[in-house]
Amino acid sequence: MPADAHPSTAPVADRGVLAVLAAGGIVTTLVQTAVVPLLPRLPRLTGAAPVDVGWVVTITLLTGAVATPLLGRAGDMYGKRRMLLLALGALAVGSVVCAFASTLAWLLAGRALQGVGAAVVPLAISFLRGVLPPRRTGSAVALMSSTVGIGAALGLPLAALLVEYADWHAMFWAMTVLSTGVLALAWRLLREEPVRSPGRFDLPGAFGLSTGLVLLLLALSKAGEWGWGSRRTLGLSGAALLILTGWTAHQRRAPRPLVDVRLATRPEVLLPHLAALLAGFAFYANSLVTAQLVQAPRVTGYGLGLSVVAAGACLLPSGVIMVLCASLSARMSAARGAKATLALGTVVIAAGYGLRFADSRQLWAVIAGAAVVSVGTALAYSALPMLIMRAVPPEQTAAANGLNVLMRTIGQALCSAVVATVLAQHTRLFTDPPGAAVAAPTLDGYRTAFAAAGAVALLACAAACLIPRPPRPALFPLQETEPDARPEPRLPSQGPPADDVPEAAGPSADARLGPGPADTTA
Structure with a gap:
């Protein structure tokens, strides 16, 4: 906002920034999930082997997992706006490549670029902390967090419509238009916030983290196909463990590490990361199983035989509910604390899977359970980003949120492998009236997946309950604990406030975990 802007225009400008960032989060998640309805047709469309088309999903997972912590750290050092534009640009370019692709190799190249867009949500959350007044940070962060579910709920039915009634390239052209539009708006409306973390980028740390993550996620995502005890799964997992162990030792010695391991291992930071991994597992089973369950043939005794378009539409209520719950979750965190909100949320997830376990034969019961x-x-x-931002210095916000989202990604990859293994073990042949045999998972297989996801959600609740409460005043306060502890941020164009005194900077230097603002302002 310009320095001479009337104060009444500030909320309007804030809403514009929030709308652009939320749109970026929705488009990013939509791009990641929209390809799912296309997978059964890709072998015929690209001439690739059926076993290879799964890489269209896997490659996006891998590049997203690598890009999220790297761009988060780069955002803290070089500016979050720059990294947001870079991530959105990669998303747009990848969509164009996919739109022109006719072979699996080019499609994978485009999908790899699209995966970089996974860094948009954690970067946007960190950006909002720097440019919004503290009283509005909670609701803005809640909305950004909900975009993950909104994009997933919208992506499947919209993509199914395009795949069913148009050329398959039309889906990627639609992604190109959406991502390019968000990129243009972000370029115009976003202004760089001033908090930076000085120093050189840790290239050895970036290489070690990238290599370890790729090997780990590749093993997790393919474990259901290769087998949990196969040489490839065990070999990749062992190599990933060795590399990440060496990377952790390097981070402890590095003067400017990619990830502040000492800070990340403190209970107030480590436990939210653990809860993120478990919550990612619990959440992903809902999206992974719902569409598959309602498309199962009626001969199974539980399947509804819905089309791919109708199956995707079953997730639309869930997306609407996540939008409506954004403001509610922010108010709960302000009133009771983010820790209580996280614990309640994980209990509600477990209750939802209890409903799924009790009845998954009727459409209304499936939709109701998914909605809960x-x-x-x-x-x-x-609640997760609020807990992270409360526990880390402002100049480490993007890197810490990036690591938190990475933990959610690992949880989702683990969930995908576990659910695939469970359903494969419970698959059998069903004979329809004409006598044709149909292979499908049994209802007990789905119930086992629901029980596992519900149990993991309760483990996430336990992790949330163990998160220590911050001392008062909080080390890095947000609205939930100290409404007046932090002055409203000022954009670079506004210059320093006229009455700038040391007391306005928040807690004293002795109370900080990291360097003070004087050491981090670019």
Whole structure:
């Protein structure tokens, strides 16, 4: 906002920034999930082997997992606006490549670029902390967190419509238009916030983290296909463990580490990361199983035989609910604390899977159970970044949030492998009246997946309950604990406030975990 802007225009400008960032989060998640309805047709469309088309999803997971912590750290050092534009630009370029692709190799190249967009949500959350007044940070972060579910709920039915009634390239052209539009608006409306973390980028640390993550996520995502005890799964997992162990030792010695390991291992930071991993597992089972369950043939005794378009539409109520719950979760965190909101959210997720376990034969019961899981997910996902921002210095916000989202990604990859293994073990042949045999998972297989996801949600609740409360005043206060502890941020164009005194900077230097503002302003 310009320095001479009338104060009444500030909320309007804030809403514009929030709308652009939320749109970026929705488009990013939509791009990641929209390709799912296309997978059964890709072998015929690209001439690739059926076993290879799964890489269209896997490659995006891998590049997103690597880009999220790296761009988060780069955002803290070089500016979050720059990294947001870079991530949105990669998303747009990747969409164009996919739109022109006719072979699996080019499609994978485009999908790899699209995966970089996974860094948009944690970067946007960190950006909002720097440019919004403290009283509005909670609701803005809750909305950004809910975009993960909104994009997933919208992506499947919209993509199914395009795949069913148009050329498959039309889906990627639609992604190109959306991502380019968000990129243009972000370029115009976003202004760089001033908090930076000085120093050189840790290239050895970036290489070690990238290599370890790729090997780990590749093993997790393919474990259901290769087998949990196969040489490839065990070999990749062992190599990832060795590399990440060496990377951790390097981070402890590095003067400017990619990830502040000492800070990340403190209970107030480590436990939210653990809860993020478990919540990611619990959330992903809902999206992974719902569409598959309602498309199962009626001969199974539980399947509804819905089309791919109708199956995707079953997730639309969940997306709407996550939007409505964003403001509710922010108010709960302000009144009771983010820790209580996270614990409640994970309990609600477990309750939703209890409903799924009890009845998954009727459409209304499936939609209701999925909606309850979405309510819990909205509460949990909105609380996690608030807990992280409360516990880390402002100049480490993007890197810490990036690591938190990475933990959610690992949880989702683990969930995908576990659910695939469970359903494969419970698959059998069903014979329809004409006598044709149909292979499908049994209802007990789905119930086992629901029980596992519900149990993991309760483990996430236990992790949330163990998070220590911050001392008062909080080390890095947000609205939930100290409404007046932090002055409203000023954009670079506004210059320093006229009455700038040391007391306005918040807690004293002795109370900080990291360097003070004087050491971090670019």
